[in-house]
Every structure is written in C-alpha cells, then in structure tokens.
Amino acid sequence: MTYANPDRNETINRLINPKSIAVIGASENFGKVSGRPLKHLIEKGYAGRVMPVNPKYEKIAGLTCYPSVDALPEIADLAIIALPAAQVCDCVRDLGGKGIRAAVIFSSGFGEMGEAGKALEKKLAETAEAARVILLGPNCLGFVNAFENVYATFSQYADGETGAGPIAFVTQSGAFGTAIAALIRQRGLGLGYFLNTGNQADLDFAELMMALVEDPRIKVAAGYLEGLSDGASLIRLARKCRDLGKPLILTKVGRMESGARAAASHTGALAVSDAVFDAVVRQYGVMRARNEEQMLDMMEVFCQPRRASGNGLGIATQSGGAGVMMADRAEEVGLAVPELGVKTQARLGEVMPAFGAAGNPVDVTGQFVARPELLTESVVALLDDPEIDVAIVWLQLMTAHVDALLEIFREIQERTQKPFLVCWVAAPEAAIKGLRAMEISVYPAGERAVEAAAALSRYGMLKPPGDDRVVSVINIAPEGSTGSGMQPSVEASNWLREAGVPMARVELAENEDSAVSLWRANGGPVALKIESPDIPHKTEVDGVILNVNDEDAVRSGFRMLVERTRHHMPEARLAGVLVQEMSGGHVELVVGVQRDPVFGMIVMVGFGGILVEVLKDVTFRRAPFNPNEAKAMLDELRMSAILDGVRGKPAVDREAIAALLSRLSHWASSMEPRLSELDLNPVLVGEDGPSVVDCVMIFEDRLTSMPDAGVDEPA
C-alpha cells in the first residue's frame, strides 16, 4: 500500500463518490446479490449514470445493459463486480484496460476459503496493481454513501430508510456491520457512510476511513475490526481524527483467550495481542467501545455538539436509587461525582426548600410535574457549578408529560453551554424523538448514560494532538556490536546507559584476577553473574551470587559459577563472569520492549515478582513516548499505590521511573527494526531512584525489512 499517493487518494475519493457506476454481472432479478445494487441505485435516486454489464440482457429496468466492460460507452468512476470468483481477475484486468480505476468486489471464494482461496486473492491483488485498479473487497457487502445516494451494496441495510447523517462507519464484518448500521438507523443518528472492507485485498479499514473523515459532513468516525495488519496506518488515522476534532470509535473483537482462538479460526487478519492493541489505540486518543451497544452509545454522545472539559458529573434524578446507581458506575468509569459548591447548594435550596440534602446526585423527586422549575433550575444550577463538566438527568415513563418535559429541556439547553445527557427509562417514543431532534442524547438505562458521559469526558480530557509526538529522537546506535542474537551484557548496559537509562554498573571478568580487581574498583559488595551468549536467564543455571565482598569470596564465586554452568549447561559458551555493583530498592519493577508485528516497538512496565506472574499487572505503550505518557502508565497499574509507599516504606520517585521509560522508548524506536526484544528485570527502585539490575537484549537474526531510523546494519 502506498498511502501518500495523490492519484490513489483521488481514486479513493471517486470510488466513494462516483459520477458513474458500472455493475458487472448485473442481474434483472433484484432479489439477487447481482441485482440488488441496481435496485437500490434506481430506487434511492442516485444521480449519476448506472451501466449494467451482462451479455444476457439488452436492458435492465429501462437501463441499457452492455455485453462487456469493453463495450461501456464511458469510463465509469466505479465498477461493482458481482461475478463468480473465478472470473474476477479477468474482469479487473478488463477494467484496467478500459481505464476504470476502482472496483467493489462482492464475490466470495477468496482468502476466507482455505489455501486455494488465499492464492486466488494474492493473484487478484497483483492483477489489480498491474491494472492500476483499486479494490474494495473481495468478499464484501460493498458500501453506501448516503449523501450522494450511492448504494454500491447488496446489504440488507439498504432495504430500509437510509437518511444521511454525521456518522462514517467502516466494518470488517459484513453481517455484524449490517447489524450495527441497522442499530444506527433505529436510533435515528444518521449514517453518512457505511463501508464493508471484506478481505481487504487492497484498501483497508484505515485508508478508507482516512478518506471519509475528510468529508466535512462527517462528525464521528466508527469502526468495527476483527484484525489488523498495518498499525502505522491506524495510528495515522487516529492522529488525523484528533487533528480534525472528530472522535474515532473502535470496537475490536478478540479481547480474551477464547475469543482470540475463535478469531484466529475466523479471520485471516493477524490476531494482534489485545492488550497491546488496547493500550496503543488509547495512547493515540481512540475511543474504544467494548461491544456494539457501547459503540452506539458513544456515537450518540459524540453526535450531540457539546464537549466536556473535565470529569465532574452532575446527576439530577427523579429517583434517589437511580442516582446512587449512577454514582456507583461513575466511580467505576473514571468520573467524579463532586460535592456541589456553596453557591449551587444555595440555588438548589431555593427551588427545593423542603429537601435538606441538595447534594449530588440531586433528587428532584416527581414533583417537577407540578413545578417544572424544580427540574429546570436544578439542572441549570448543576451545570453552572464550576466542578461540573457534564450532567445526566434521569427520568422514567412520564407518558402524559412528554411535551412539558421537552420544553424544560429546551430551556435548559438555551441557558447552558455544558453538555447534558438524558436517561429516560421506558421512555415514550415521542420523548426520544423530540430529544434527538434537539441534539440531546438520550439513553434507556442509567449506567449506559454514565458510560457515555465518561466517554465524553475522556475525549474532552485527551491531551492536545501533538503532545504525544517525539520531541527529539535520541539515536544511539550500537555500532560495532556483535550482530544478531543476544547481546553481551556489558555492551547492552553501556548502550542503554548512554541513552539515559540508569543501569547498575557492570564489567566482565574473564578470569579470577580480573574479577578481584573489578570488585576492588567497585569499592563495596558486588553481584557475580555468569555471562554466556547461550544463557539469557542466568538464574536457571544457578548463575548468580549476590553480596560478595572479600577476595576469597570473589575467587571462589568465580569458580563456582563456572562449575555450576558447566554442570547445568555443558555446551554453553562462556564469556566470563560479570561483576556488578549491588543495587538496593524496595520496589521491584519489570520493564520490557517487544517488537509487535503490527505496531512496532512496544514498551511494557509492571510490578515484578509474584505480582507480574499471578496478577499480570502490566501496561503498554507504543514507543516513543514522553515522560507524561510514562507517568500515565504507572497510574494505570492496579498496584500503583505501591509506588506511593505501603507498610512503612517511603514513596518512590515516579518522575525518575517515567524518565527511564521514556528514554528507553526513544532508544527502542531508534533501534527499530534491529532490536527484537529487551527485558529489564528486575528494575529495583529505592529512595535514590530506579536501577536496572539485569538486562537481556536480543537483536533480530535476519532483518525482515530495511531499517528506517538511520541505524547501521550489522556486519
């Protein structure tokens, strides 16, 4: 894929908004896959020229039908291919010959159908590239551009009313995507674009969405993903959406082990580790929705025009219990339910003299039916409170009072700037429609309203775009290293130290005498560790002796380590024994760098020992990142409070740990793609800051692609 190709961008734009469409393999039976796009294009009033191609017919529904691509009277902007798989490659070649540059391929029988299908799909991609035709599909439902009435699809979705609106939705799944599109319609949110990528033989999710979000009529971008192969492209999309101020909502299936297993058998796309995916997309400001319901709830809140600038939630409710339930959920999803200011309390006291406790949640009871100002003034006062960034109003039923309530909400809307959401349980249809017509989001359940408010708050509190870019790339390349595989500890340690990572001092002793002089030079107790290019985990060969502090102990330690290693692993090549200063610290961290096949260099941090093994309390970021992002990583750890000091231990310096992580991330980036794995375990953190005690650094055996960060290749 060559994204930065202006011709390609132009062709994608013409695919999405074509002035003319050829339907190859068109059928006069409008119930068939090959007939349905014609039906929709005609019935929904597509203004461009529609040209069916099929030697069987002379006309279909009054349109001239052409016997072949070659016979077409003009170069269509888009061809829809509804042919058996075996005929698709030839057709694409014909399209290229005719000068038609974009095709939507409905046909199945490609990558989703075993090895033969995969081979056919590869051939299709090559054919398309040679013919200079871009492809949506194969094995896709096609797409809808509801603004221009382009129905290049056979999806059931097109059977219903499909008014255009501010949402662009791109889905890798046809069936699930159609369901989501139908839900968007049910809610009346307005779907401007609906695209199904199918097998992504050419155009993928991110490239397509990149084109859609350029459309000023689009306010919200949403995607349903099952797999991902081009992480960089997704990150470019995320950055662009942030630059444009358009929320990007993503749902990706395959969160758990069993789900990943099912995903692996279902899709050809690479099953990226979900923990990494989750961390990286959040890092770049994507709003992740765990399922379709949450996706819709987020769409709804981002379709209303107001944004929140903090996480203070005000709740006005007709039921105290509902208020409690929403306050519970708010705490779980990162919202605060602040106590109200004195001024706000006084205002609430004026409208509700009978009720003493005018706290937050505000229980307005059902009395606002008789006294509308009770609700109006309460909500306005809430939103005027400086601690409140977004409010939720909870109601139920009220079938007889819909008009009065809509009037109340209109007044609240006029008198306030901050966003407010309505939760209306068992709401009359007229209430829902009325609120949405006013661009007020409405939810059927309290916890869902809270989750939507939390999404609004998270989005509003994202650091401004650009803040996560690399300020200056530290480019310390280990020239003269030993090449691929595990790197010698001393060199690895030196490279990292030069990059600003606080490594415990370590030297290599090739014999006892050398070990003794290194111990003397150290001037205090040392650790002795066996060094071998064949032994990444020294403890497994019993290859570490701690706290050695006299000459005899150094000498016997040296001998003992060599003997133990010969015993445990006779074939291991021995480089000598490492002599390392002893490090202290009451907090044990593990830090690592992995090269993710989708997202590149990923830095991990977590608590060491039993906590990483049993609790898996770790967190990830894509490298590089700045120290603020690194501090956010530390905050995300479930056992984060350990850093603040527990059981009488002092707090440790989070800034120093964050600096370590950020510097490491820059170094790892500059080493891409040469560095394949790096483990700093343990990193001991005491009052003097962190110290990396052990380090395993592994370079790629074979470089799978050219280095792109100015790094010298190994000899």
Add this chain to the structure above:
Amino acid sequence: MTYANPDRNETINRLINPKSIAVIGASENFGKVSGRPLKHLIEKGYAGRVMPVNPKYEKIAGLTCYPSVDALPEIADLAIIALPAAQVCDCVRDLGGKGIRAAVIFSSGFGEMGEAGKALEKKLAETAEAARVILLGPNCLGFVNAFENVYATFSQYADGETGAGPIAFVTQSGAFGTAIAALIRQRGLGLGYFLNTGNQADLDFAELMMALVEDPRIKVAAGYLEGLSDGASLIRLARKCRDLGKPLILTKVGRMESGARAAASHTGALAVSDAVFDAVVRQYGVMRARNEEQMLDMMEVFCQPRRASGNGLGIATQSGGAGVMMADRAEEVGLAVPELGVKTQARLGEVMPAFGAAGNPVDVTGQFVARPELLTESVVALLDDPEIDVAIVWLQLMTAHVDALLEIFREIQERTQKPFLVCWVAAPEAAIKGLRAMEISVYPAGERAVEAAAALSRYGMLKPPGDDRVVSVINIAPEGSTGSGMQPSVEASNWLREAGVPMARVELAENEDSAVSLWRANGGPVALKIESPDIPHKTEVDGVILNVNDEDAVRSGFRMLVERTRHHMPEARLAGVLVQEMSGGHVELVVGVQRDPVFGMIVMVGFGGILVEVLKDVTFRRAPFNPNEAKAMLDELRMSAILDGVRGKPAVDREAIAALLSRLSHWASSMEPRLSELDLNPVLVGEDGPSVVDCVMIFEDRLTSMPDAGVDEPA
C-alpha cells in the same frame, strides 16, 4: 417483626388478595393520588367490593362513599390510606377499632422527612401494632396484584396494559421500581405482583416476597433494594426460593463508595457493606443483577422453562465476529466455550461441507436463508453435544425471513431439551413477539445474551439447598473468660485450638525465669511478644522479637519488650511476655471475623501483607459454612494461584485452609452475639498446613441482645 405468626401470614395474604377494599380519603378526581386507585380498581375490573371513605362525597363513580371508617358496612380486608401524614395514625387506630387488619399507606411525610418525620413514623408503627393492623408503607406507591386485578396503587405503571404473569417484583423505590415494572411490560414478560415497600415501617421486602413466592403462578422473584436491616429474614427468603426452585433476582444500589454516600443521604435504611451483602446473597443462591437492564435480562431467561446443568456454552452465529465477541464475554462471566466432540463435528461437517472449521462458535453464515437445515441441524447438533449445557443463536435483521426463522426455532425447540437463547440484533418486532410466545428468550445484543446464559448456568450449578446448612454446631464457649474487651492471647488461642483452629503454641511468661523455662519447654526458637489488654497491635509498640533461641536472648528480650512498651505506651497495663513457637510458611493469609449489623457473623479471608493493603484481595461468607464453601472462598481470591505455588514454591493444602475457615465459622456462630471482632493475622501456610501466628479477639462491651447460641453471659 414476628414472622412465624400464622395470623400475620394470613393477614398478609388477605392484604395481597383482598375480597374488599376501603379507600380512605378517596377523591372523585381520578387524576389525584387519592383518586387513582378507585379509577384503576373500577376500570381494570376488580371483582371485590370497593368502598370509598370521605365525608365530602355521597357517591364516587357510582360507588357509595362512606363518611368514616366506622361507617363502613363491612370489615374490609384492606384499607388504602390516602390522607395527609398528620391524620394517618388516627386512621390506623380507627381501622383497628373496626377490625380492619391491613393498610396500604400512600402518605409521605414520615421517615424520609427528617427527625420529626422519623418520630411520626415510630408513632405510626406503635399505633399499628397496638391496633393489630399490618402496614405496607408509608410513603409508598402501593401495589398491584394483576391476577386478581387489585390495583391498590397510584403508580403510573397502572395506566398501561397490565396483563398478569409469572414475575413477582417488590421494590423499595417507587420511581425506579415503576420504571422497572414498565420495562417488564415493554418486554411482555408478565408481571403478576408489583409491590412498593416505601418506608417499611412494618412489612419489609423479605416478608412481603415470602408471601408472594408461595403463589404457584409465580415462577420468578425479583427485588430492587436500597438498604437492608434484617439479614436473617432475607436469608430465610433466599432459602425458601431455593426450596421452591424459584430464582430470586436482586438489584441493590450502593456498590461503591460514592454510591454509598449518596445512598446514606437518600435512605434511612442501614447501609450494609456491599462487599458483605454481595458475598452473603450469593452464598444463599440469590442471583444478583448489577442494574435494571441485567435484572430484566435475568427475568427473561428465568421465565423460559428450561434450566442449564453446567457452564458449557455453544454458540451458533451468522457473524464470525459476533461469535468471537460472545466467546470473549463468556470467558469473563464464567462460561466455557468448549471445543465440540468428534461426533458433533462430524454432524456439523455434514450440513456445512464447504466450511472446514466447524468449531465453537459455529459460523453458519447467512446461507441458512436458502438452506434452513443449516441453522436447524447446527443448533440441534450443538445442543446434543454432552459438553454443551446452553446455546445462543446470533442473528441480525432478517426482516424478510421472520416466519421461516420462527419455524426453524420451533423445530429446534421440539428436538431438544436443553435451553437455548436467541440474540437477534435490530430484530423485527414480530420476531421478538414470536419467540417470546414460544417461551424462547430473545436479546438485542450478544454480550447481554451471554450474561443471561451465564446466570442460567450459575443458577443451575448452585449446590442443592441444604448443603449450606450447619451440620453440627461446635459450641465451645469460653467460660471463665475475663469478660468484655480484648481477650488474653493464651486463652483466645486455647479456645480456638479446641474449636479445631491450628494455632501456633503460645504461653504467657510473667517474668524472665518463666520465659526461659517456656523457651526450654518449646525446644526450639521462639517469638517473644508483649502481652497487654491495652495493646491489640503489638508491632506498633515494637513489641515482637522473632527467632530467639538462647537463654540470654530470652532474658534480654523479655526486658527489652517491657522497656519498649513502657517507652511507647507508658500507661499500658502489662500482663507479661508471650512465648510462642516459631511458625514457617511461604504464604501469608489474613483471616477475620466481623459481626455485621445486618447479617451477623461474617468470616473474611485474604492474602496478607501488601496484597491485602493495596489490592484488597479478600472474600467473605456468613458463618457458619462448610469446608466446600470455604474452598469456594479461596477460589474467588484474585491471587488464588499463589496457593498453587508460584516462583518455585510448592502448592499449599487448600483443604486444610478450608477446614480452618469452616471451623472458625462454626465457632464464631456459637459465640454470637458475644464475639465482636476476631483477627487472625498473619496465618502462615507452608507445606505442613496453616498456622495462626497472631490473634486479636474482642468481645462486646455491652451485649446488645440476648445470646441465642447457648453461650453463657460474661459475669
């Protein structure tokens, strides 16, 4: 409250199903609170006699209106009181005088309105008791018995269609309860009883529900709670529901800190610790729903007649992605998504020859529109697999194929016994109605269907009722103890040892010589600990010395502990120094007993040290319980894997820990209400089993009620 009163039970039954109703304070304005019950009773066709009481009218809507309670021509089974708060007590007295034994009180202005209101409510309760009138309310919406068309309510709910059905729903909140009732109607599940308890001045949630579940027309009991004061009564209800095989679904608000704060300001009911509530209700087989949506989803699955007997979930789906999402959620909520047996795979291969991977989830694709047997045979094969206990079928839209699909589901239903649920996203209304008419549960979102299936599975896998009862109460009462407050360590230790709890051996030395001989008698290293009735936490006065193993060390240790204590806490009374055998063990647990004001004796277990402080990895059960229940507690700990051995440590004996917990629970029960608190911290667990190293036992200062377990009172 005196539950076991047959007269009271009979009166409750007449309240719920009255043959005649007096409406005190009746209004001819059917829009008013005091007019609405009359309207509903007349319009919905209540068959009994309705007698309005109000000196202002001679007739209301054709019914004779009586000037006073005394003037009523017969003793009504039920009186509805719709009077101002100030007149309610007099009215209740009049009802008692007339011989009317049950009243529903709509009036507000009681416990919910500050101190004056609380006093009035107390007076109301006393008046009712003296007058032998049972009360529902005050400050309640009343109730609906939809079977007998009893509409003793002014709730908005009664405005709509209210066909009777298998659900009994009792709510402490009027507004939220009405919303839930309306949702039950929207789904067409059938609400037989709908009661709002209001302030519970007399009848509470559990006592009312106890009467409702006796009705054979009721299949599912559901409650919405905001607070709880009588835990024993709730447990009796839970046991009864299990005996009757009727699921009891509870939603209680106030799960989190901020929610609890809001609850405290909202309700007069005692804010029971949610962690304890959650553990105890699950212990007794209650199905807890976290919010109203989940409550409705559970109601729906329990309204269908089939039950699951294990946790194996089979998924048949039209979208691979939806299958993955459901498999993910299944793993999170305790369901397995097992691989299918060879036989099942062969059957699936027969119907879907084109698709190789016929795993679970089974992706039937959209082709079943043309070939219905694809769906039918797949689902039947899934349900026939011995590993599968419940299935979910995922569909979307299919507006044109509703009848065909209903026919498919009818055939599946005929050919199978196990439960299956349908998830139909963006379903046509006719599909939902058709499935519910066949008693098949249908959900609008995949994850919600999975959660419902998980509830069905959890319910089906509950241990049979009775399994959680005490087999034999160990009644070891510490006769001759020192009375209230903190108990001496040696005595406390002895009582627990006699009860079967493995305590580390400990003796009290009053002087150095005695300490030395106790050390000698121990025959190995000992711990020395200061003993004082004023010092529960010995480490806080630096009052513990470990691993003492020679005479000098014992003597100097004794002196040092006395000096340190005099330094840190000069006023503390010193009993001497404890000499305790040293215990080993690589796992550190904390075990505790608290006397919960609602549920009584609660046993807690968790991991000690940093894990209990930061992660709060603890779990609770109401005492007493058997070792199986104790093992379930260990399984619930998030760090449970530590017990299986990590980082080269051996596994510990879960049975031995479970025995400790169960024995402790029996002892704690036998000590109720005398024991107020007990901390066993740490409990060290090694290869030889657990050993309790430190124990703080506190008795009640003043007994708040008589002991009920045969325990002697302190002198």
